Amino acid sequence: MGTPLGLEQVDAVLLEEALAPDFAEYRRRRLPYWTDPTPVPVPEGVEPWPHDPGPPFEQWPGLAPGMPATSASPAPEEAASKAVAELFDTGQFGLDECRLVLVPTHRGSDALAMLGWSAEAPLPLLCALLRSWEDRFGARIVAMFGSELHVSVARPPLEAEHADLLALEHVLSTADNIVDDPPTPFPEYAADLVGRTHWSFWWD
Secondary structure (H helix, E strand, C coil): CCCCCCCHHHHCHHHHHHHHHHHHHHHHHHHHHHHHCCCCCCCCCCCCCCCCCCCCCCCCCCCCCCCCCCCCCCHHHHHHHHHHHHHHHCCCCCCCCCCCCCCCCCCCCHHHHHHHHCCCCCHHHHHHHHHHHHHHHHHEEEEECCCCCEEECCCCCCHHHHHHHHHHEEECCCCCCCCCCEECCHHHHHHHHHCCCCEECCCC
């Protein structure tokens, strides 16, 4: 934990205005790899990485639409409880070192800012994304250890086109495990978000 981040710094992040230039820069850097299907050299005995065609967008497409709560969707608190149970069941590395933390904030998405979470993540942007995911998808922070973050999701996207938009938001969070480690083609990562109720992020 580091120095708490003032919530006014999170308030100042306008996601559409922040993510549009971030996507333009990301696309500029990655486009040569997306358009060249030549396999990336790998050490002997290692399977070649699959080619990543990248996101199906030439310009920033906007945020994924939120999923409305229905009688069939669980409450965010139920989804959070289920996600924590699944983390314990899978024996998630590092979870045994976690401790319960009570954070004096009105919404769980501000917990990282109030704690001054010292990962390599761009904290104001990440906290703004978490606020937005909380509103749109019923997301809740359920665990963090080291530079790893786990989020439960009560109302995940159910349509492929919405998952594509959300996957791009995940990429622009700058987390190292999104499509990069292990190498995962963007379409494969996006397809896996359909109906997925637990998102994981880590920064190197």
